[in-house]
Amino acid sequence: MKTLFLYDIDGTLLSTGGAGRGALNEAFELLHGVPRAFSKVHFGGRTDHGIVSQAYELAGLQQADGHREALIEAYLPRLQRRLDERRPEVLPGVRALLDATDRVGHNALLTGNMEAGAHRKLRAVELWERFQLGAYGDDSPRRNDLVPVAEERARRAGLEFTQTLVLGDTVHDVACARAGGAIAVAVCTGWSTAEDLRACGPDLLIEDLESGLEGLLALVRERAATG
Numbered sequence: 001m002k003t004l005f006l007y008d009i010d011g012t013l014l015s016t017g018g019a020g021r022g023a024l025n026e027a028f029e030l031l032h033g034v035p036r037a038f039s040k041v042h043f044g045g046r047t048d049h050g051i052v053s054q055a056y057e058l059a060g061l062q063q064a065d066g067h068r069e070a071l072i073e074a075y076l077p078r079l080q081r082r083l084d085e086r087r088p089e090v091l092p093g094v095r096a097l098l099d100a101t102d103r104v105g106h107n108a109l110l111t112g113n114m115e116a117g118a119h120r121k122l123r124a125v126e127l128w129e130r131f132q133l134g135a136y137g138d139d140s141p142r143r144n145d146l147v148p149v150a151e152e153r154a155r156r157a158g159l160e161f162t163q164t165l166v167l168g169d170t171v172h173d174v175a176c177a178r179a180g181g182a183i184a185v186a187v188c189t190g191w192s193t194a195e196d197l198r199a200c201g202p203d204l205l206i207e208d209l210e211s212g213l214e215g216l217l218a219l220v221r222e223r224a225a226t227g
Helices: 019-032 048-058 067-085 094-104 115-123 143-156 171-179 194-199 213-226
Strands: 003-007 105-110 163-168 183-187 204-206
Touching: 003 094, 003 143, 019 048, 019 067, 019 115, 048 067, 067 115, 094 105, 094 213, 105 143, 143 163, 143 171, 163 171, 163 213, 171 183, 171 194, 183 213, 194 204, 204 213
Parallel strands: 003 105, 003 163, 163 183, 183 204
Antiparallel strands: none
16 A cells, blocks of 8 residues: 655755745846845745745736746746755655655655756755656646646556555645645645644644654554545
C-alpha cells in the first residue's frame, strides 16, 4: 500500500532567505526599470505564474506576449547567483522524513515554483535527486490543479500508489490537497501561522518535520488501513 508524497519546497523543505524574490526584483527592474516590483507581492502558496502576474498589475504594466518568458530568462541566472552566494537552509527533519517516506511510498514535488527554479533551489542543497517527479507552477497558474497533474505523471512513470498526501506550509497547500482529494498535512515552518493552518482544517498539523515525523507516518498507516 504505497503513498504518493507531494512536497512543497519553500517554507516546507527549505528556506532560501528571499533568493527568489530578490532575483525576480532584479530581473523585473532590468526589463522594465521598476525597482522592487515584487516587494508587495505575497509569495506563500502561490504559483510563479500568479506571482509574476500580480507584480505586473501592481506596477501598472500590461503583461504582453513574451514578457513572462523574458522575465524567466533574466530571473534564472540571478536566482542561481544568489543560491551560490548563500546556500539555502534545509529545514529541520527534512532528510530523515524523506528517508522514511521513501520506504513507504514515492517522493515527488508539488510546488508553485517553475521546474527550472525548483531544480536550482533543491540542487543547491543536494535534494533534487530525492524526488522522482513533480508538478510545478509551469503546469498551471492555479495551484489547485496540480495534484491530478502529479498523479498522472506518477502513473505514467509506472509508480503504484493507493493514496496521495500533500505536505506544505500554507493554507493554499491545504486547499490544493482538498481540491485533489489528497491527505493534507500542514507544517508550521513557513508562510502561514499555526492559527491560520489550524483554521483551514488539515488532516494533520505539525510544528516541524522533525517533531512531526512519527505523527505523519502514523497518519499514513491509518489511512492506508482504512482506505
